[in-house]
Amino acid sequence: MPIRTVARPPEIADVIAGALVLAPGEVAAGRADAMPRRREGPAKLTGAAKYTDDLVFPGAWYGITIRSTEPHARLTGIELDPAVDWSKVVVVTAADIPGENIVSLISDDQPVLVPVGGEIQHVAEPVALLAAADRETLRRLKGHVKLLTKPLAPVFDAEASDHVFAHYEIATGDLQAGFADAHVVLEGEYRVGHQEQLYIEGQAMIAVPGEDGGVVIHGSLQCPYYVHKALKRALAITSVQARVIQEETGGGFGGKEEYPSMLALHAVLLALKCHRPVRMIYDRHEDIAATTKRHPAVVRHRTGISRDGRLVAQDIEVIMDGGAYSTLTPVVLSRGALHAGGPYRCPNVRIQARATRTNTPPNGAFRGFGAPQTEFAAEVHIDRLAERLGLSPAEVRARNVYRLGDATPTGQVLRESVAAEEVLRLAVETSGFERLRDETARDLGERQGSGTIPAGVLRTSATRTAIGVGLALGWHGAGFTGSGEVHLASVAAVELTGDGRIEILVAATEMGQGTKTILPQLVAAELGVPQDWVDLATPDTAHVPDSGPTVASRTAMVVGGLCIQAARRLKADVEGRNPGMPFHEAFRNDAQDHGPTRIEQAFEPYPGVEFDDATYRGDAYPVFGWAAAVATVEVDLDTAEVVVRDVLAVDDVGKVIHRVLCEGQVEGGTLQAVGYATIEEIKLENGRYLNDRLATYLIPTALDAPQIRTILVEAPFSGAPHGAKGVGELPMDVGAPAVVAAIHDAVGVWITELPATPERILAALARRDTGAVA
Amino acid sequence: MSGFRFLVNGAPAEVDVPGMRRLLDVLREDLGLTGTKEGCGEGECGACSVLLDGQVVDSCLVPICQVEGRIVRTVEGLSLAARERGSLDALQEAFLETGGAQCGICTPGMLMAALAYLDGGGTADGDAIREAIAGNLCRCTGYTKIVEAIAMVATPLA
Numbered sequence: 001m002p003i004r005t006v007a008r009p010p011e012i013a014d015v016i017a018g019a020l021v022l023a024p025g026e027v028a029a030g031r032a033d034a035m036p037r038r039r040e041g042p043a044k045l046t047g048a049a050k051y052t053d054d055l056v057f058p059g060a061w062y063g064i065t066i067r068s069t070e071p072h073a074r075l076t077g078i079e080l081d082p083a084v085d086w087s088k089v090v091v092v093t094a095a096d097i098p099g100e101n102i103v104s105l106i107s108d109d110q111p112v113l114v115p116v117g118g119e120i121q122h123v124a125e126p127v128a129l130l131a132a133a134d135r136e137t138l139r140r141l142k143g144h145v146k147l148l149t150k151p152l153a154p155v156f157d158a159e160a161s162d163h164v165f166a167h168y169e170i171a172t173g174d175l176q177a178g179f180a181d182a183h184v185v186l187e188g189e190y191r192v193g194h195q196e197q198l199y200i201e202g203q204a205m206i207a208v209p210g211e212d213g214g215v216v217i218h219g220s221l222q223c224p225y226y227v228h229k230a231l232k233r234a235l236a237i238t239s240v241q242a243r244v245i246q247e248e249t250g251g252g253f254g255g256k257e258e259y260p261s262m263l264a265l266h267a268v269l270l271a272l273k274c275h276r277p278v279r280m281i282y283d284r285h286e287d288i289a290a291t292t293k294r295h296p297a298v299v300r301h302r303t304g305i306s307r308d309g310r311l312v313a314q315d316i317e318v319i320m321d322g323g324a325y326s327t328l329t330p331v332v333l334s335r336g337a338l339h340a341g342g343p344y345r346c347p348n349v350r351i352q353a354r355a356t357r358t359n360t361p362p363n364g365a366f367r368g369f370g371a372p373q374t375e376f377a378a379e380v381h382i383d384r385l386a387e388r389l390g391l392s393p394a395e396v397r398a399r400n401v402y403r404l405g406d407a408t409p410t411g412q413v414l415r416e417s418v419a420a421e422e423v424l425r426l427a428v429e430t431s432g433f434e435r436l437r438d439e440t441a442r443d444l445g446e447r448q449g450s451g452t453i454p455a456g457v458l459r460t461s462a463t464r465t466a467i468g469v470g471l472a473l474g475w476h477g478a479g480f481t482g483s484g485e486v487h488l489a490s491v492a493a494v495e496l497t498g499d500g501r502i503e504i505l506v507a508a509t510e511m512g513q514g515t516k517t518i519l520p521q522l523v524a525a526e527l528g529v530p531q532d533w534v535d536l537a538t539p540d541t542a543h544v545p546d547s548g549p550t551v552a553s554r555t556a557m558v559v560g561g562l563c564i565q566a567a568r569r570l571k572a573d574v575e576g577r578n579p580g581m582p583f584h585e586a587f588r589n590d591a592q593d594h595g596p597t598r599i600e601q602a603f604e605p606y607p608g609v610e611f612d613d614a615t616y617r618g619d620a621y622p623v624f625g626w627a628a629a630v631a632t633v634e635v636d637l638d639t640a641e642v643v644v645r646d647v648l649a650v651d652d653v654g655k656v657i658h659r660v661l662c663e664g665q666v667e668g669g670t671l672q673a674v675g676y677a678t679i680e681e682i683k684l685e686n687g688r689y690l691n692d693r694l695a696t697y698l699i700p701t702a703l704d705a706p707q708i709r710t711i712l713v714e715a716p717f718s719g720a721p722h723g724a725k726g727v728g729e730l731p732m733d734v735g736a737p738a739v740v741a742a743i744h745d746a747v748g749v750w751i752t753e754l755p756a757t758p759e760r761i762l763a764a765l766a767r768r769d770t771g772a773v774a
Numbered sequence: 775m776s777g778f779r780f781l782v783n784g785a786p787a788e789v790d791v792p793g794m795r796r797l798l799d800v801l802r803e804d805l806g807l808t809g810t811k812e813g814c815g816e817g818e819c820g821a822c823s824v825l826l827d828g829q830v831v832d833s834c835l836v837p838i839c840q841v842e843g844r845i846v847r848t849v850e851g852l853s854l855a856a857r858e859r860g861s862l863d864a865l866q867e868a869f870l871e872t873g874g875a876q877c878g879i880c881t882p883g884m885l886m887a888a889l890a891y892l893d894g895g896g897t898a899d900g901d902a903i904r905e906a907i908a909g910n911l912c913r914c915t916g917y918t919k920i921v922e923a924i925a926m927v928a929t930p931l932a
Contacts, residue, residue: 037870044878045866047809047849051879054808198913200813200821201879250811250879251913284814512877512914660873660919667916668876694818694911702904702917 003422003652004714035658036531039516040248052204052220052247053281060206060277061090063270064138066128066145067290068120071156071359071687073149075114078128081144088137090274091145092129094118097269099236103262104229107165110325110362112234112265120149121324122361123688124290126262131270131278154359154687158321159298161356165322166330168337170351170616172409178313178348182304184388185313190301190377191753194682194689195294195675197366198699199511201250202287203259207267208277214241215268221260222252223549224507228541230261235268239541246539252511253672254365257551258327259291289692292364293682295332295355296321299340299377304348309391309399311346314409318353318374323362329355332363334481336370338620339733341409342378343420343475344400349409360687365551367669368732371476372676376754379472379737384750392437393471393741394428401473410611412619417725419652419715420626424473426711427628427650436469436632440745443467447637459637466635467645470741473628474733477621478654478717478725479554482611485603485622490548492562494523494570495598500591502527503535506547508559513728514661515555521658522560522722526567529584545600553625553726556657558603561720566601568721573597606719623717626652627730629670631706631738635746640758640765644674644706644739652713654725659712665727666710673735675700681755780841782807783851793839797831798822800838801848809849809882813911820910823883824848830890830909849882852889864927865889874923876914884910888924898925 043049068075078093080086094101094115103110114120114127127147132138155161179185205219214237221227224244231242244264249256267280282290297320304313318340322329337353386396401420407413428434447460479485493505504523510516516536524531537544547559571583577594578586590597611618632646649666656662679698683690691697716723740751749764779788782805789804801807801824810833813821817832824833825847853863862870865888875881884907891906903924904917912920 038873038875040878041870041875042862042866044875044881045849045862045869045885046852047807047882049878050808051811053812054802056806199877199879200819200911200913201811201877202813249877251877253913283812284816284819514876664873664876664915664919667918668914669916671916672913693816694814695816699911699913701908701911702921703908705904705917708916708918 003419035660036517036521038514039520040510049248051201051250052206052218055206055218055247057206057208057277060279061131061133061270061274062135062138063129063131063267063278063280064142065126065266066130066142068114068123068125068127068147070120070149070151071123072152072154073120074152075116075118075120075127075147075149077116077148079146079148081146084141084144089130089132089141090270092269092273096273097234099234102233103265104233105258105261105327106330107326110327112262119152122359124361125324126266129266129270131274156358156360156687158296158356158358159319161358163357165326165355165357166333167354168334168616170337170409171349172411173348175313175315175348175350179304181306181312183307184385185302185304186381186385186388187302188300188381188384189752190299190380192373192376193296193754194363195366195680196288196682196697197253197255199251199253199255202284203256203263203282203291205260205263205267205280206277207264207271209271209275210241212241213237214243215271216243216245217264217268218245218247219260219264220249220256221246222256222509222511222551224509224539224541225546226258226549227261227264230265231268234265242541244541246509249509249511253367254369254551255291256511257365257549259364284694285692288697289689290361292327292362294366295329295363295370295373297336297373299374301377301381303381303385305385305389309389309396311344311400313348314341314346316340316351318351320355320370320373321358321360321363322355323358323360325362327362327364329363331481332365332370334370335477336374338410338477338481339371339475340374340378342375342382343402343473343626344382345402345406351409360684367672368729369552371729372673372732372736375474375733376736379474380740380750380752383741383744392434394424394433397424397473408620410620411617417623417654417715417717419713420473420475423626423628423650423652423713426713427471427630427648430711431630431648433469433471433630437745440468444748464637466637466746468633468635468742468744468746470631470738470743470745471628472734472737472741474730475624475626476553476730476733478623478625479558479621480552482613482620485558486605488548488603490558490562490603491545491600492547492559492566493545493598493600494563494566495596496570496574496587496591498591498596500588501535502529502533502587503537504563505537505544506559506563507539507544508547508555509539509550511550513665514658515550517661518556518657519560519563523563523567526564527571527583553728556724557654557717557720557726560657560722560724562601562603564721566599569601570597570599573599622719623725625654625725625730627734629731629734629738631735631742633739633742633746635743635761640761642678642743642756644678646707647674647735647738648709649731650711650713651727651730652715653727653730654717654720655714655723656712657722657724662712662727663710666731667708669728669731670708670735671700671705673732674706674739676754677736677739678755681757778838778842780843781845783847783854789838791838794837796834797824797836797838797841798833801833807848807850811879811882813879820887821880821883823886823910825886825890828890828893830887847886849885852885865892868923868926872919872923872926874915874920880910880912884912884920891924892928896928898928898931900925903928
């Protein structure tokens with residue numbers, strides 16, 4: 001299997017960029033713009049790009065949401081203050097929902113609005129909606145809607161909750177025998193909290209009622225067909241009556257995967273009642289308070305390792321907090337469980353995972369989708385095992401990392417595209433990891449030896465900060481989990497129109513990651529035409545087939561693959577009708593002579609990939625991507641403040657379609673992981689997020705961000721025509737454990753709960769210095 | 775109610791709105807200049823950054839009464855001349871070239887902060903650039919390529 005490294009220096013990149021194009025033969029036209037500029041870039045850079053809130057609909061009203069303020073209660077009534085004038089607003093409650101009061105997703109547990117008589121399950125749950133011609137009226141009236149409730153006992157502890165959304169057990173080998181063979185058995189408990197996606201464009205949706213009883217939705221969203229399905233069900237309308245158009249979207253990161261269905265329904269219910277367009281645009285406070293977050297989790301490891309540093313037994317328990325409704329929790333938990341062991345072979349494994357309900361706002365999709373939580377635990381744990389054995393973090397990983405032919409805990413044999421070893425080697429060698437570790441160890445030894453100022457643990461009169469370096473290795477299953485892609489049965493189309501244009505029709509959305517650029521690039525290369533000859537249709541359910549949701553890092557791999565296959569068939573058709581002429585010479589006349597040619601390509605199961613959802617045995621993913629990160633941190637020895645100085649990211653994405661966009665994914669994902677590791681935290685009180693504003697929920701600024709260096713590796717996947725395995729989520733899995741390992745390297749304590757705040761680091765240092773077990 | 779007069783991107787503007795109306799709303803809703811974005815509405819994210827007499831301000835925190843008689847520059851005015859030629863100016867080109875814009879929602883504010891830095895003679899020094907855009911949050915890029923883009927058009931380091 002060929003594994004290539006895509007190097008960064010421009011002169012090399014230029015050469016590789018040419019080779020990256022999937023051009024068949026020697027068609028020069030397709031190579032001219034091998035790495036096109038972001039297609040919608042000029043519009044974004046001039047302010048011309050229209051995001052949802054930029055759209056003007058004459059006569060549109062504004063909509064707002066009346067939300068619960070209690071974590072758990074029975075709703076006994078909704079009272080409109082009789083002392084104020086309600087004639088200038090419309091009010092919508094659950095009684096106005098024409099179809100089923102359900103936000104359609106996996107389970108049918110989440111209502112569009114809590115009905116009178118029903119249960120409020122979390123703070124900020126939508127109960128009623130108001131719309132008016134102006135925002136001032138809404139501001140004035142909002143406080144005059146009174147929710148009558150009878151409080152019920154809330155549950156906040158996911159471990160104590162007896163309402164289980166999903167549970168899985170993955171087992172292989174003989175755990176007891178494995179532990180019996182172990183030289184060291186180490187237990188550890190790891191905790192991670194909520195993380196907010198914090199796309200900079202808040203949730204935004206505009207509903208325009210149609211004359212046919214239907215509705216057109218314009219919104220900021222990742223998955224047009226998820227919204228489409230939800231509309232049909234709750235409004236009891238047909239596929240034709242429900243139309244969803246994705247507008248320019250200012251970031252998603254999973255946060256616009258499922259929540260837009262809820263918001264679209266709210267906007268539509270108001271629009272249908274007031275017979276005019278309604279704008280539902282969340283401000284930042286409402287967005288943080290009410291929308292989904294990354295699932296908090298507790299992960300417990302009990303691991304046996306042999307004297308020579310080989311894993312012999314892994315017993316892992318994962319508990320995720322789903323929040324009040326199941327949303328995507330069963331799938332998030334599944335991915336978390338499947339990745340919980342880390343990218344390491346171990347003959348005897350048991351992974352028990354469950355996700356439960358708590359009376360907090362629902363948690364949902366966020367880049368990485370369960371894997372960052374469990375891989376954080378796995379990576380810190382293997383570092384601690386290495387420490388116990390006196391092995392370096394690089395060495396313990398090298399001894400256990402998956403190689404070609406190894407089997408995962410589900411019995412999946414890794415038959416191809418296993419670049420874990422290569423990714424690890426590149427990260428360790430390029431960063432000079434072992435040399436850096438020698439230096440930091442020497443520094444730590446010197447500080448511990450002399451001149452320690454009593455109040456500042458480790459602080460000497462000469463040294464105020466300590467440098468540390470940490471390594472993490474990760475894996476990320478490409479595309480949907482298990483039989484997901486087979487069930488989705490995605491369809492993409494490439495059409496040669498009657499007027500001689502080439503158009504791609506897919507529901508895949510651009511939210512900054514580069515969809516609009518790479519899909520035309522792939523099709524152009526396949527057809528042997530310049531990429532700007534290829535149009536990409538607006539994701540509009542009235543015109544594009546359902547190519548599946550834009551999630552799970554699947555766009556380049558799955559949708560890109562379908563587009564290439566469709567283009568290949570289109571080319572064959574046109575060239576077949578015009579013997580001796582290449583497509584780029586033939587297609588215009590062909591369109592004139594034969595009219596339009598539309599090729600629809602349906603997903604076909606990857607050969608030999610089989611998974612049993614009932615037993616959790618088989619190929620959980622068709623293939624895996626592999627990632628490593630080496631983080632360098634500087635820890636203030638008085639305040640324990642952590643500055644992440646540098647991250648080297650090495651990611652195997654199968655095939656780099658567009659180097660700049662691909663690096664952009666790695667860099668952005670790495671910084672989100674650094675934020676997760678260091679500063680991003682939600683505090684709760686009685687089920688309410690306390691820091692539900694951007695003034696209090698902090699994300700990294702340019703000054704907080706490390707230098708990020710990226711090495712891209714290509715170990716292609718044979719099931720995709722271009723070999724791509726996806727990139728978006730990979731860097732999210734490894735950043736946090738690398739930072740925590742670096743903190744340990746700097747100051748000698750393990751932080752087992754994210755984020756690694758100064759308070760937690762100081763507490764860990766204090767525990768160690770008082771002799772308590774960390 | 776009273777009228778407020780100011781210059782936007784070189785053209786005179788007059789709006790008859792309450793004095794406490796946010797400059798952001800005046801630009802977006804009264805003047806139709808939707809290139810300036812709202813990200814948080816409380817001065818934390820910088821998505822609504824514009825230049826007021828050459829200084830970067832969060833337009834969500836500026837009441838229109840404070841804009842009377844002053845000069846406002848927004849992303850729409852960045853490179854007016856270049857836009858007439860159907861092209862971008864050097865800063866925009868640099869963002870396009872390096873991949874400094876992804877989802878694009880922070881981009882207008884980021885460009886205005888960068889412009890103020892460059893107009894002030896800012897150099898290609900990475901730390902100085904990071905300082906200059908520290909008030910502008912980006913969730914997509916990790917900032918690496920934004921810093922690279924600004925450095926590309928800044929005064930080269932001696």
